[in-house]
Amino acid sequence: MKKNYFYLAALSVMLVAGYVFYQKYQNVSDPTPPLRERQGPISTTSEWINTKAAIQGLQRKLREKPGDLKSKLLLGLAYMQEARVTGEHPYYYPAALGLIQDVLDHESQDQVLIYEATVAKATIQLSLHQFDEALETGKEALKINDHGAAVYGVLCDANVELGHYEEAITMADKMASLRPDLKSYSRVSYLREIHGDMPGAIEAMALAVAAGFPGLEQTAWATVTLGSLYEKTGDLKNAAVQFNKAIQFSPNYAFAISGLGRLAVKNKDYKTAEQLFTQAANIIPEFSFQEELVRLYQQQGKTAKAQATMVDLLNGLEEDQEAGHVVDLELANIYLELGKNPNKALEYALNEYKRRPDNIDVCKALAAIYYQKQDYATAATYLKKAKRTNSQDAGLVCLDGLVKFRLGDQANGTTLIQKSFTINPYQNTLCSAEAKNLVNKALSKL
Known part of the structure; x- marks a missing residue:
């Protein structure tokens, strides 16, 4: 009896200790983050079926072997793509x-693994x-490997x-010389754009599209970006061709729909525009779709809808901020253009300026x-800082003209405003609306 009592007592102590240990450490363990079920149209595609199966396979490997760093890195990369x-x-x-940092914290001797994880971390940042x-x-990634194209991309x-x-x-x-592909051509395109070479930017982005595989998200992104370049130059016909091309291969690609x-807004087809922005917003929670809806509702005098959508927009950006996503520049532009609140906009813009005072978009x-x-x-x-790359962004040229006009140089100001509408006759901002009125009044006095 005493022997049995001893075993029972010992077992009870072990169970209690185990329970206490579980209660203490259950919330500090490092479980694999679960995959979230997709919602809406993107939940019914074959791509989702394949993605889901691949991610579940990686999760199963990590449950069986938590120290499998390669599987952990691949899962991190898969989650990065799922975010997109x-x-x-x-x-x-x-x-x-979290997954990728765990790979790096293990200090593996596999330099290829560490390089790829470090590049992935920089990409997330x-x-x-x-x-x-x-x-x-x-x-840090460059110190590990200076012959990989990806590190030069980040x-x-x-x-x-x-x-x-x-x-x-x-x-x-350097990236393009190592790997001339979609990723390198798209970066060349953007650099040409911000340096005022729009034909060159279009040419490079067309190469990016041609280098991509139809149906992949990255190819759809490049195709839409090419369409946006045409849109910025007022070429709505070619813009539409690219947006429709993206939809042809990726029917639920929200950025193409947006x-x-x-384009529907520019053609004054506001009903179609609202349907398309709403459709895009129902596919993924991207703030720019809500931004377009607020602008459209304001333009049509739909105040209640504009205010409700603005609340959703700001709540979504606040959630992003809480997750570590810095969106001060986006908030500055939203409070200026949609909120008509330059003082609030200034708070966010100055926050961003402290981080990157040399960025031309922040200065603009x-x-x-x-x-x-x-x-x-x-x-x-x-x-002066915003213009230093010779960007031919229509909004920047228009703003430059307005400032010159207000400072007394009406001749050059008028010329720049007219130039901006030659670059893109479909501008739709606070500045462009005022610029049209100023130029019309000035010309009427001649």
């Missing part, structure tokens, strides 16, 4: 980053707009976003904000 496809950035990017961190991570992107444009060109050239929505945003605050001299200061 679904728009569920607040969930998938932190999940992917870029997606989260953590550009300084991405640059440093990219430099270094190019980080330098672009930080406003280090000469360095970005060097990185893009692109057709923008500040110039537009100070213009709306009627501080034209300060606007001109930021415009």
Whole structure:
């Protein structure tokens, strides 16, 4: 009896200890982040069936062998792609980053694995707009392997976003020399665009599309980006061709659907535009689709719809912020253009300026904000930095003309405004609306 009692007592102690251990550590374990079921049209595709099977296979491997670093890296990469496809950035990017950081923390001797994980980490940091961190991570990857094209891609992107444009060109050239493909051509295209060479940008993006495999998300992205380049030059016909081409191979590609929505707005077909923006927003929770809806509702005087959509838009961006996604520039532009609140916009723009004072888009945003605050001299200061790459962005040229006009140089101001509408006659911003009125009044006095 005593012997049995002893065993029972010992077993009870072990069970209690085990329960206490479980309660203490159940929330600090590092389980594999679960895959989320897709919703809507993207949940019924063969691509989702294949993706789901592949991810579940990786998860099964990790349950059987938690120390399988290669499977953990592949799962992280799969979650990065899932973020792109679904728009569920607040969930998938932190999940992917956690997996990849765990790979790096194990300090494997496999240098290929460490290089790929380091590049992946930098890519996620870029997606989260953590550009300084991405640059440093990219430099760490370069120390491991300076012959891989991918590392030059992340270094190019980080330098672009930080406003280090000469360095970005060097990185893009190096990438293209190592691997001339969709990823390198698309970076060359963007650098040509911000340096004012729109024909060259279109040419390079067309090469990117040609280098892609039809039906892949990356190819659809490049095709839509090519369409957007045509759109920026006022060539709506060719823009539509590219958006429809993307939809032909990827029927639920929300960015192509939204692109057709923008073209419908330009053609004053507001009913179709609303349907297309709503369709895109129902596929993935991308803030730019809601932004377009708010702008459209405001343009039509649908105040209640505009306000409700604006609330959803801001709530979504707040969720992104909480997940580590820096969206201060996006918020600055939204509060200026849609919220008509330059003071609130300025708070966010200055936050972004502290991080990357040399970026031309950040400087352009500040110039537009100070213009709306009627501080034209300060606007001109930021415009000087925004124009230093000779970008031929119609909005930037228009803003430059407005500032010159307000500072007394009406002749050059008028010329620049007219030039901006030659570049893109379909501008639809606060500045473009005011610019049209100013030029019409000035010309009527002649």
